[in-house]
Amino acid sequence: MALPEQKAAARRPGGRSARVLAAVQRAAEELICERGADKVSIPAIAARAGVNPTSVYRRWGDVHQLLTSVAEARLTPDTMPPDTGSLREDLEEWAELLLAHIGAPEGAASLRTVVNDVADGEVRDRCLRRRADQVDLILEHARSRGEDVPTTERVMDHVLAPLHFRVLFGVGDTDGAYARALVGELLS
Missing domain, CATH: 1.10.357.10 (Tetracycline Repressor, domain 2)
Structure with missing residues (x-):
C-alpha cells in the first residue's frame, strides 16, 4: 500500500515547489513581454501565477532578483x-x-x-x-x-x-x- 506522500509525489511530478517555480517563471515572462520589465511587480506576477505574493517574496526577495533569476534560467x-x-x-x-x-x-x-x-x-x-x-x-x-x-x-x-x-x-x-x-x- 502506498503512503500518502508517495501518492502525492505520483500526482505531482517535481512536487509543489517545481509547479510554483514554473508558474512564477511563466507569469514573469508573460508580464515582461506584455508590459516590459520595468512595469512588472511581484504582486502582479503572483496573481498571474496563482500563488501568494509572500511565497514569491520568500523565495526571491524582490522583483529585481526574481526578474534576473527568470532571465538567467x-x-x-x-x-x-x-x-x-x-x-x-x-x-x-x-x-x-x-x-x-x-x-x-x-x-x-x-x-x-x-x-x-x-x-x-x-x-x-x-x-x-x-x-x-x-x-x-x-x-x-x-x-x-x-x-x-x-x-x-x-x-x-x-x-x-x-x-x-x-x-x-x-x-x-x-x-x-x-x-x-x-x-x-x-x-x-
Missing part, C-alpha cells in the same frame, strides 16, 4: 549542444537553436533584462559562460574528430554576438538561414 538552458559528426553542422544547428531560443518573445525579453541589468554583472557573466561552455563542447567534439577548429572567442564574436545584437535591436531577416550564413562565414 531562460538564457542558460540545460541542453546539450548538437553532435552531428561535423563541425559545420554542429555550429549551424547550435546557432539555429540559439536563435530560436533568444528570438522567441520570452527569450528576447530575458536578453533585454540581463543586458539592461548592468549592476548585476554576475548574471550576465554566468549566461556568457554557459554559452561559451556549449561552444567549447562543440569544438572539443570536432577536435576529437580531427577537424580544424576556430577559437571559442571567434565563434562567440562571429556567431553568438551578431545573433544577440540582431535580436536585441529587432533587426529583420534574422532567421535560420542568417544563423547558418554566420557559421559559413566563420568557417570559410
